[in-house]
Amino acid sequence: MDTVKIAVIGLGYVGLPLARLFSTKYETVGFDMNKARVDALMAGHDATLEVSDELLQSAIVNGFKCTADIEDIRDCNFYVVAVPTPVDPNHNPDLTPLYGASTTVGKVISKGDIVVYESTVYPGVTEDECIPVVEKVSGLKFNIDFFAGYSPERINPGDKLHTVEKIKKVTSGSTLEIGKKVNEVYASVIAAGTHLAPTMKVAEAAKVIENSQRDINIAFVNELSKIFTRMGIDTQDVLEAASTKWNFLPFKPGLVGGHCIGVDPYYLAQCAQSYSYNPEIILAGRRMNDGMGEYVASQVVKLMLRKGIQVLDSNILILGFTFKENCPDVRNTKVIDIYKFLKEYNLNITVYDPWANLNAVKHEYGIEVINELPKEKFDAIVLAVAHQKFSGIDIKELSKTQSVVFDVKGFLPKDSVDGRL
DSSP states (O other), rough: OOOOEEEEEEOOOOOOHHHHHHHSSEEEEEEOOHHHHHHHTTTTTTTTTSSSSHHHHHHHTTTEEESSSSGTTTTTTTTOOOOOOOOOTTOBBOOOOHHHHHHHHHHHTTTHHHHHHHHOOOOHIIIIIIIIHHHHOOOOOBBBTEEEEEOOOOOOOSSSOOOOOGOEEEESSSSSHHHHHHHHHHHHTTOOEEEEEHHHHHHHHHHHHHHHHHHHHHHHHHHHHHHHHHHTOOOHHHHHTTTTTTTTOOOOOOOOOOOTTHHHHHHHHHHHTTTOOOOOOHHHHHHHHHTTTHHHHHOOOOOOTTTTTTTTEEEEEEEEEESSSSOOOOOTTTTHHHHHHHHHTTOOOEEOOOOOOHHHHHHHHHHEEEEEESSOOEEEEEEOOOGGGGGOOOOOHEEEEEEEEEEESSSSSSOOSSSSS
């Protein structure tokens, strides 16, 4: 493979920034089955806002192409799979997108080609689940006719500081020689450098524990928040004091959603269970974090009752709906849990989020969200997401004479809220 021609399959939050970066050095084609998404990208706009219009349009001018036509990637020789890896309603890993992408690769891969997976999985998925699909569809033999690699994505949606080229990349290959080749391709565009793992399973395991570690640490401070609230101690004050120690880990309580931290631990847990090991800490952390939406809702209602505010048919404003701040991504947002549990009290709920795609929210969750700040006053206000755009909001202007303000993120001034995690 003297001349590298890259195809990136899946043009979402992970695939598009990577494809755009590869296009600065290699002939690159981005492939996605969503034709509307492809058309929007070729028109020069990324709805996820991960790649600026300026960068995207410049890449297109310089030869970068996005397509929904599989024939356009047939002559590539370095395939990168960057599709989502969600869980089903029972928290079991859903590998359907990976099977679909592997089928696509199998239809176009040729002798000598390499396919690299970036999707987060548990150790062994690349070799045991994905590669057999490629073999079956292509008729080629793994590590004889074609080769593989695994390089876990490290995209942080909405983060304009730690962009793809500025985050060190783990790489690996199905053979020692292929590992070096995969590493060479990535190292040529990743300014932060690369780390070549000895095997694909090591690289897969490294990725899945990164987010599991964060999940467990956040679960710990979420539990602390519950304890300190009962004791009448402000958790944020405690964390600020503890953070003065040089090796204290500065995690904060909150909702844990999105497509990584709130999902990846389930992949690791299922893998452990397949080896007859029941992971206690990992699943305990998941249970704690998955219950925070209900906890927030219950705290808001308690505060309302203490103030003598009529809960039934009261008006509630939730500020923010995306899974994290300054980002339009609503996948697996845990704000919906706050909404659902508050709704059980027969409240009138307004959700305001200037970042969220209204149609995406309606399609995914079946609720209405507004992009414009409402004019009326509310019995309770819940700040659920710390969008920078919320920093200029006058909470008092949105509050009735007797109202409750609950801050999930520790974003508002302490003296302006009635409760916070």
